[in-house]
């Protein structure tokens with residue numbers, strides 16, 4: 358019987374093409390903006406590495422377990438929208454308003470560790486709600502919470518960029534709509550929102566909430582940050598409950614055949 362999972366395995370190649378085009382567009386614009394040999398060399402290496410990853414990903418549909426396919430699909434959608442919004446931010450925002458800078462290199466590992474721990478805890482909460490060990494929810498929680506910061510990529514290449522272009526409601530709407538339309542999984546959609554809120558809760562609270570179209574920065578107090586993290590954990594638990602219901606429905610369908 359064709360399950361929804363099989364349906365979107367067939368779509369994975371199409372999605373890989375979409376992601377390649379997004380990355381191609383990004384690398385091309387970086388190339389245009391930083392025409393130094395060092396930059397070009399770095400871009401070529403990154404691009405080739407990425408093509409290698411894509412090549413291996415094309416083997417995933419045949420070899421990988423279902424949970425890995427689900428996670429890969431979710432992470433690819435999330436990264437594509439993140440990069441697309443970042444790219445739009447670089448193009449649409451006048452350079453005078455482009456003020457995003459990378460945090461000091463020494464502060465990055467600690468922040469990465471913090472985001473990973475936070476995201477994995479979200480995933481674990483969701484997994485507990487399913488009453489099963491659920492690697493898809495755990496890994497997705499960790500990956501999405503961390504990867505929202507892909508919107509710092511231009512500043513890594515010294516390209517003027519607006520601050521945190523993907524830390525916005527527009528990003529949240531776009532990514533959750535695409536996750537739902539592609540996977541038809543309410544659990545993954547809710548987990549995506551959970552990871553987004555947790556990430557915002559862990560950052561210093563000033564965000565361009567309508568980026569990449571309007572770059573007014575909204576600033577919150579620490580109580581909003583704590584509330585966002587609380588909301589994130591509630592949403593993660595709800596994602597787990599939805600996943601459990603979906604697993605039960607699947608089991609009922611198998612039994613009735």
Ligand SMILES: [Zn+2]
Pocket residue numbers: 505506521524556560
């Ligand atoms: Zn961030």
